[in-house]
Structures are given as structure tokens and as C-alpha cells.
Amino acid sequence: MEWNAWSQHVFEPYIDDYDLGDQVGIIDQYWAGALHRLHAEVEVFNRLIAHQGERGRENELALARILERLLPGRLGVGTGLLFDSAGKYSKQMDLLLYDRIDSPTILAQTNQLLHPIEEIQLAIEVKSRLTVDGINDAGKKRSSINDLAPIGGTHRPAFVLFAYDAASSPQAVARNLQDLDISVRPDLTCVLDPGFIAGPRNLLDPTADSEDFTYGVTLLHELDKDGNRASGRYIRGDPTGNLLKQHHEGALYPVVDFAGGVALADPSRALLLFCEILIRMTIAGTTSKPPTLSHYLKPPFRDIEQV
Structure with missing residues (x-):
């Protein structure tokens, strides 16, 4: 969808709610805008589309x-769907990142609905609201990919779980992910509200050595006198106020329990990290050069706190 006059008219009320001013840097402004456009599109389509299946598809799009x-x-x-040379098929995948260059032209006749497993870089399961059943369903989809046999031992595509929000707390989501067998657990999980991210430690932080499963929430940083993010310092919420969402400087943020009180979460930073990790996952093994975006993510951007 182009950001034309119509979409500006429809989404403008939402964007105005998130005016961040000049106090944040280019990366902050761009990714906050990307998140708010994403939220605006989802909000508008969810109001217009009554059928739950079609609503979910628009969220995927x-x-x-x-x-x-x-x-x-x-x-x-x-x-x-993915398939292998033995004629086995995976379950339906919401989003697939595939190789545009090497895909056989014969598949163009099916609008790319059938994909050889060898050409898929990454599969993404998208949930409007993440539940225990949704996590278990993601595990079954990952299992259906594991059952395929790539030619010549080609690696199987990575599997990612993305949700707009969750029916339970970050701790409960993490426990449910850990309950999955490691062979079917998503390589990366992101729940946009409240900014939850989970996966191997060295995937979330490329400087880490451990592959242990870890999780956390991207909290809203305090800014120093120069307007830069202060690593490890976060905006506290009002424990007597609304414990779902609270305003801060004209924007509305999720509220999470943190360090004996409540703090505001920063979904736009979760979206930024999610996309940067996706880029690193898709180029893994193809180049020794990290993506340019990775160089711009200084330590404050990678702060993830368990709550």
C-alpha cells in the first residue's frame, strides 16, 4: 500500500498521537514511524473486516x-506451502522469504504458493494475538518443515513467530515457548505489544557467545541531556494508573512489571531489533559482511530486560 493522500487521511489521527518531536535520533524516528504505520494499518483493517480469517490475513500483509x-x-x-523432492508438503505458512533470483519460473504460474524448500530462507508465522494454542500451532508448523528433506543436505529455513500482542504476560509466553521441544521452537519470537523478544542469546545479541534461550522486553529508555538513549535507564510508569497503557510525552506505551514497579515498554525498538535480526538470519552463511543496520545499533538499542 502506498502512503498516498488517502492513506494519510485515514491514518493521520494515529500518527499525530505519536509525535516524537526532535528529541530522538534518525533511527528512533524512522522505526517509531514504521511501527505506527503498521499499527495504523492493522487498526483500520481490523475495524473494516469482520471475518476473523480475512482480518488475520490483512495483519500478515x-x-x-x-x-x-x-x-x-x-x-x-x-x-x-513448502515441498521437497520426495513430494512431501509442509503446513501452510503465513509469510515466506524466498529467493527471487533462483526460483523456477514454473512456480510463477501459481503465484508462488508452492515453494521448493531449498529456496526458502525463512518462514514466519503471524498471530494477531498470541495464545498457548498459537504457540503450539507454531510448533506444529515448524515440525512440518523439519519433516521435509532438502536436496544435498541444504539447510532448512529458519522459523520465526511474530504476534501483534499476547493473551498472557511475557513470563508466561517465555514459559510456553520453553515448553516446546527445542527442535520445533521458533528461532525467533517477537510480540510487538509489549515489545517481547525471545530466542538464542547470540541471535538477539551478536556479540554474545551463548546459544541458551533467553527473552526480554524492550523498555522505553530515559534520554540524557543530549537527547540520547541512556542504557539501562527506563521510563517508569504510574503504578496507580492504567496498567495496560500509559501516555508519555504525547505517545501511548504498554505497561509492564519491572524491578518492583512498572515501566513503559517500547514496541518500536522491538520492531527495529526484529527486522535487524531477520536481515542477519537471511544473510547467514552467504556473506561475512554484517548488514549496515547492525553497525548503527549501539548498546542502548539492544537493551532487553527480563520483566
Whole structure:
């Protein structure tokens, strides 16, 4: 969807709610804008579309539009089933990152609904609201990919779980992910509200050595006198106020329990980290050069706190 006059008219009330001013840097402004556009698209479509299945598909497409603007041009964003040379099929995947260059032209006749497993870089399961059943369903989809046999031992695609919000706390989501067998657990999980991210430690932080499962929430940083993020310092919420969402400087943020009180979460930073990790996952093994975006993410941007 182009950001034309119509979409500006529809989404403008939402964007105005998130005016961040000049106090934040270029990366903050861009990714806050990307998040708010994503939220605006989802909010509008969810109001217009009554059927739950179609509503979920629009939520998938909203995320796909963000990824299409971000990912390297050789990667396409599609949907469909994976298959192997033995004729086995996976379950339906919400979003697939596939190799645009090497995909056989015969599949163009099916709008890329069928994909050889060898050409898929990454599969993404998208949930409007993440529940225990949704996590278990993601595990079954990952298992259906594991059952396929790539030619010549080609690596199987990574598997990612993305949700707009969750029906339970970050701790409960983490426990439910850990309850999955490691062979079917998503490589990366992101719940946009409240900014929850989970996966191997060295995936979330490329400077780490451990592959242990870890999780946390991206909290809203305090700013120093120069307007820069202060690592490890976060905006506290009002424990007597609304414990779901609270305003801070004209914007509305999720509230999470933290360090004996409540703090405000920062979903735009979770979206930023999610997309940067996706880029690193898609280029793994193809180049020794890290993506440019990774160089811009100084330690405050990578702060993830268990809550």
C-alpha cells in the first residue's frame, strides 16, 4: 500500500498521537514511524473486516509491507506451502522469504504458493494475538518443515513467530515457548505489544557467545541531556494508573512489571531489533559482511530486560 493522500487521511489521527518531536535520533524516528504505520494499518483493517480469517490475513500483509521495504532485493515475501523432492508438503505458512533470483519460473504460474524448500530462507508465522494454542500451532508448523528433506543436505529455513500482542504476560509466553521441544521452537519470537523478544542469546545479541534461550522486553529508555538513549535507564510508569497503557510525552506505551514497579515498554525498538535480526538470519552463511543496520545499533538499542 502506498502512503498516498488517502492513506494519510485515514491514518493521520494515529500518527499525530505519536509525535516524537526532535528529541530522538534518525533511527528512533524512522522505526517509531514504521511501527505506527503498521499499527495504523492493522487498526483500520481490523475495524473494516469482520471475518476473523480475512482480518488475520490483512495483519500478515501489513507486516509483509514493512519487510518488503526493508529486505535485500533478491528476497521476495510470499506465502504458501513448502515441498521437497520426495513430494512431501509442509503446513501452510503465513509469510515466506524466498529467493527471487533462483526460483523456477514454473512456480510463477501459481503465484508462488508452492515453494521448493531449498529456496526458502525463512518462514514466519503471524498471530494477531498470541495464545498457548498459537504457540503450539507454531510448533506444529515448524515440525512440518523439519519433516521435509532438502536436496544435498541444504539447510532448512529458519522459523520465526511474530504476534501483534499476547493473551498472557511475557513470563508466561517465555514459559510456553520453553515448553516446546527445542527442535520445533521458533528461532525467533517477537510480540510487538509489549515489545517481547525471545530466542538464542547470540541471535538477539551478536556479540554474545551463548546459544541458551533467553527473552526480554524492550523498555522505553530515559534520554540524557543530549537527547540520547541512556542504557539501562527506563521510563517508569504510574503504578496507580492504567496498567495496560500509559501516555508519555504525547505517545501511548504498554505497561509492564519491572524491578518492583512498572515501566513503559517500547514496541518500536522491538520492531527495529526484529527486522535487524531477520536481515542477519537471511544473510547467514552467504556473506561475512554484517548488514549496515547492525553497525548503527549501539548498546542502548539492544537493551532487553527480563520483566
